[in-house]
Amino acid sequence: MIAYQFNWSVIWRNMDAFLHGLALGLGLAVVSLLLGCVIGLACAFARTSRIKWLDWPVWLYVEFIRNTPLLLLIIFVYFGLPQMGVYGLDKIESFVLTLTLYAGAYMCEVFRTGLASMPNQYREAAKAIGLTPWQRQRYVVLPVMFRITLPAVSNNLISLFKDTSLAAAIAVPELTFTARQVNANTFRVFEVWITASVLYLAASYVIAFGLRQVERRYASVR
Amino acid sequence: MPAPLLRAIDIHKSYDQTEVLKGIDLEVYQGQVVALIGSSGSGKTTFLRCVNLLEEYQQGEIDLDGQPIGYRMANGRRQRLSERAVSAQRARIGFVFQSFNLFPHMTAEQNVMLGLTKVRGMASGEARERARSWLDRVGLSQRRDHYPYQLSGGQQQRVAIARAVAMEPRLVLFDEVTSALDPELVAEVLGVMQDLAKSGMTMIVVSHEMLFVRDVADRVVFMDGGRIVQEGPPAQVFKNPESERLRAFLGRFHGLFGA
Numbered sequence A: 001m002i003a004y005q006f007n008w009s010v011i012w013r014n015m016d017a018f019l020h021g022l023a024l025g026l027g028l029a030v031v032s033l034l035l036g037c038v039i040g041l042a043c044a045f046a047r048t049s050r051i052k053w054l055d056w057p058v059w060l061y062v063e064f065i066r067n068t069p070l071l072l073l074i075i076f077v078y079f080g081l082p083q084m085g086v087y088g089l090d091k092i093e094s095f096v097l098t099l100t101l102y103a104g105a106y107m108c109e110v111f112r113t114g115l116a117s118m119p120n121q122y123r124e125a126a127k128a129i130g131l132t133p134w135q136r137q138r139y140v141v142l143p144v145m146f147r148i149t150l151p152a153v154s155n156n157l158i159s160l161f162k163d164t165s166l167a168a169a170i171a172v173p174e175l176t177f178t179a180r181q182v183n184a185n186t187f188r189v190f191e192v193w194i195t196a197s198v199l200y201l202a203a204s205y206v207i208a209f210g211l212r213q214v215e216r217r218y219a220s221v222r
Numbered sequence B: 001m002p003a004p005l006l007r008a009i010d011i012h013k014s015y016d017q018t019e020v021l022k023g024i025d026l027e028v029y030q031g032q033v034v035a036l037i038g039s040s041g042s043g044k045t046t047f048l049r050c051v052n053l054l055e056e057y058q059q060g061e062i063d064l065d066g067q068p069i070g071y072r073m074a075n076g077r078r079q080r081l082s083e084r085a086v087s088a089q090r091a092r093i094g095f096v097f098q099s100f101n102l103f104p105h106m107t108a109e110q111n112v113m114l115g116l117t118k119v120r121g122m123a124s125g126e127a128r129e130r131a132r133s134w135l136d137r138v139g140l141s142q143r144r145d146h147y148p149y150q151l152s153g154g155q156q157q158r159v160a161i162a163r164a165v166a167m168e169p170r171l172v173l174f175d176e177v178t179s180a181l182d183p184e185l186v187a188e189v190l191g192v193m194q195d196l197a198k199s200g201m202t203m204i205v206v207s208h209e210m211l212f213v214r215d216v217a218d219r220v221v222f223m224d225g226g227r228i229v230q231e232g233p234p235a236q237v238f239k240n241p242e243s244e245r246l247r248a249f250l251g252r253f254h255g256l257f258g259a
């Protein structure tokens, strides 16, 4: 067995590409999470509303997404939509669409649980001072729910960030894809994958730390 | 005698099959403090919640300042008003809950301000001024920037009272507002309520604090099994209980009402 000779100069030369990949992955995760929150919120309210026929389509959407491998969804949306006559989405847009739908299903469940676990007393107090139904949602239910679900939303952001590595399958130049490219050009297997892993780890850690600060800032809801 | 500020006429309320209120008639006049007493399950909370339109009821009418609230007659049929309309009526009646129910994401001051700005439509400067003066009045000027979790139960309840009365409601309903408190915190809340009563606030108070009831209430109403069994001035009701149920109920507060 020949001792492996580490050569990190390859990494330094490609650091820009790595960092771009990392930033792209982060951006994709954040955008998908934000759009997913909008979908999730709408779905959570649809499922808890009194309008009964809204319930089952949302249920179907959530169950479908949560029980299908994400990689399959990514490939299906990227290669399948054009087959069905939907053109004009590039790789990144197609991936954001997929990850948004994916995040939306998970956020729906997060928000639904948040709404269900919110003590009814806050809604009652909001009623008692005379707030209208819309005002109760706007000034009491949503802000309290936001604080209750913040830890779950944070965890979802970190999972989504790691899931962006699957975009490599459709050649979106995020970190995993970049690492594969650099590896193919340089054959520095260990250096490349160690670098990618460390960058994922460091970024996840920084996000988690940042979100912990946000959670602390909003910790008034116990 | 002037017209009553609040008049409940023959209120009936059922949960599923069980009738919980079996025809409540009650009149409350401007500036009166009416104490509602009765054993657990007699329907006191349910009645207060009907008055504040937090519950719907199947029969009867509630008038505030001579105008029916909560329902209207349309083509001879009784109809619940829209939630928007009901909300506006609720703003004229304050409610203080046993469990405080402060908004957890707002400071004491913000809790008091919310209704003033969003319901009363006050500018935030004016609302803040009023919130501060009420927090002052309930002895919490030092605590106005605290969140509920940073306040003791007694302090939270005083904020809740400030939140209700700052809206300048026509009357305020208190549902056992001291029962969730440690004994040493009860007095500070009762003190605030006594102060409000003295200032002429119209109040309906559900309470097991019989000394408070005796000293502060103008009228005591004893409920049992969803009905009003006896009512009158405290001295009269406590001295001459007309029913066995009331005698048994008062007996629990031994020694308080003569031998």
Ligand SMILES: Nc1ncnc2c1ncn2[C@@H]1O[C@H](COP(=O)(O)OP(=O)(O)OP(=O)(O)O)[C@@H](O)[C@H]1O
Pocket (backbone or CB within 6 Å): B015, B020, B038, B039, B040, B041, B042, B043, B044, B045, B046, B047
């Ligand atoms: N949401 C509900 N669903 C079904 N039954 C209810 C509900 N709320 C109250 N009840 C019933 O209505 C009756 C009256 O309850 P209520 O809470 O008004 O009594 P109370 O006089 O306030 O008692 P307490 O002194 O224990 O607070 C009770 O028998 C109770 O079990």
Ligand SMILES: [Mg+2]
Pocket (backbone or CB within 6 Å): B044, B045, B046, B175, B176
């Ligand atoms: Mg009660």
